[in-house]
Amino acid sequence: MGTFGRRAFIRGAVVLLGSAALASCTRPEQPEPAGQDSEPRALPIPPVLEGSLVDGVRVFDLSAQAGAAELLAGVSTPTWGFNGPHMGPTLLMRRGEQVRMQVTNDLDEMTAVHWHGMKLPAKADGGPHSPIEPGDTWTAEFTVDQPAATLWYHPHPHMKTALHCYRGLAGALLIDDPVTDSLALPHAYGVDDIPVVITDQKFTEDGHLDEVIDPDLGLMGTTPLINGQANVKLDAQARRLRLRVLNGAGMRFYNVAFSDGRPFSIVATDSGLLSEPVEVEYALLGPAERVEIIVDLEPGEEVTLRSEPLSGNFGIPEGNDKAPDFGFQHSFDLLAITGPEGGDAPGELPAKLDPAAAAVPSVDRAPEREFLLNTFQINGLTMDMERVDVEIDHDGPEVWAVTNENPDWPHNFHIHDARFRVLELTGTDVAQVGTYGWKDTVAIPPGATVRLAVEFGHFPDPTIPYMYHCHMLLHEDQGMMGQFVIVEPGEGAELGHMGHH
Ligand SMILES: [Cu+2]
Known part of the structure; x- marks a missing residue:
């Protein structure tokens, strides 16, 4: 794979050049999103x-x-x-x-x-x-x-x-x-319960999508869209909003926050409600991660949902002009919000959300597997449709320990047919990684290991595998993906029965 070769070469070069590269460093450039010169449109x-x-x-x-x-x-x-x-x-x-x-x-x-x-x-x-x-x-x-x-x-x-x-x-x-249904949370779709689907694009001069795939960054856009449009605003109809934020972008991480730094509450992450709200000032979402947040507004006030630069650059060495800039220092306005004209002040949030979400599965006797992410491979292997990497022949939880071995690349990890708790995040001092509640996708800074307690859906079928993979889509497409089957006790995979080979 050409890109892999180039990557390996670059990493070698960085080791040799070391301080010289650092000395000539320049601040990564902030991209200028398209479509900002016209009036914002309604979300x-x-x-x-x-x-x-x-x-x-x-x-x-x-x-x-x-x-x-x-x-x-x-x-x-x-x-x-x-x-x-x-x-x-x-x-x-x-x-x-x-x-x-x-x-x-x-x-x-x-x-x-x-x-x-x-x-x-x-x-x-x-x-x-x-x-x-x-x-x-x-x-x-x-x-x-x-x-x-x-x-x-x-x-x-x-x-x-x-x-x-x-x-x-x-x-x-x-x-x-x-x-x-039973919780006092905003729940009127499009009124106070608002989908905020983030994607991003690059555009050519004639307004087409720029589909040039960068060998390091893939299709990482420089113009964020919310629900499919750039430069949008929301005239809120209520003083309390539930924003269901989904990072649907292929490569870019978004560190969502409000322009005035106000705190907001996370009530749910990827796989559902938390056991209780968590108050934060930012929420980092890697590709495919979701977070449901509650924000309160004063009548008529203006505040903008933004993506803010990440302190610590996600553990990626800064000023390394031989390595790609994954955009952790970029900032974007995502959604301009105006408070409603009136309305009563919202009350306290429910102190408890989903009590069942507090449970962490017992993993004392659970099988433990290790996954090493490195450039476009997992455990030294590139995705192969014909190879089954993991066979799960029981109905209990497993512990999956996933390590990002690249010193200067971000990765994340998604498991199909599963939800997991992040038991432990080690090997990094990046504080922003989202680890609350039940998740299906987790960001992994360079050098970091996440230990996950994974619960799978139990539908034994030896003939069709599920995927686990990095959800940075260039990485996934280049082969940073593996396959697992769920089978009856003692059975193994039988992919030959799939019939499409
Ligand atoms: Cu990756």
Whole structure:
């Protein structure tokens, strides 16, 4: 792999040059986002798709299609979307429901669609083993059996995920349950419960997406979009907002905060509600991470949701002009918010959210596995569709210890069909890493190890593997991904039965 070779060479060069490189360092340049010179537009709220009930099954129809949209005001950009030209509707499901996803590929190339964060059978997971050819419809059926959460859906075709996401194929998937129903939290979609889906793009002079894949940074955009548009504002209709922030970008980390530094409360992370709110002043989201935050507003006040520079640069040595700049010192305005004209001051937040979320699985006798992330490989191996890396033949938790071995690269780690608690983060002094609650994706600074207590959905099937991978999409596409199967005790993988080889 060409990029790998170049990378190895660069790292050698840095060792040799050392202090010379440091001496000639320059501050990384702050990119200028496009579309900032016009008036901000109102934040678009993705339409809700509730599906239709057919014989007790909630059926969702999605079509991946090409179109054009005004990501920048007044500029028509060719894009992809689900059920529309760009991005996708917000899917709404309830715990306990059986759902059927019918995904039609109206594009002119193969794609695949993955339900990120869902515990479900491998054949419904929508990984690279479930390609959808142009004109075909892929059907996935599963029962929603996990706590209320902000999940999402996005393409997962082998080696092409970054480009398909970048063109706009992504949407939120919200699960509700009696616990979230019962809490005094904002819960009126688009009114006080607002999806904030962050993606980012680069544009060419003629307003097309710049799809040049940088060998180090992939398709890392310099113009953030919220729900598919740059330069947006929200005239709040309530003094307390629940913002469901999803980092849907392929490569960039966002350190969300408010322009005046006000504290806000995290009430949920990737896999659902916390046991109690956590007050913070920033929340770092690597690609694919989610956080539900509560922010209170004064009548008529103006405040901006921003991404702020990260102290400590995520543990990546600064001023190293031979290594890529992953943008941890960049800052962006994401969403200008104006408080409502009036309304009563919000009361105290509930002191307890989901008591069940406090439980940490007992891992005293759990199998422990080690995953070493290095450039585009895991444990020295590049993703191979024909190789099963891990076989799980039991229904208990496991401990996965995941280390970022690169001294100057960020990584993160996502496990399909699972949720996990971060038991321990060691080997770094980066304080911003999001480790609260139940998660399915975790950021890993250079040199750091996360020890995860992982709970898998138990749907034994030796024929189709699930994925674990870095969710920085260039890394994933270049092979930083592995496969695991969940099988009955004593069984092994039997991928030969999949039938598409
Ligand atoms: Cu990575």
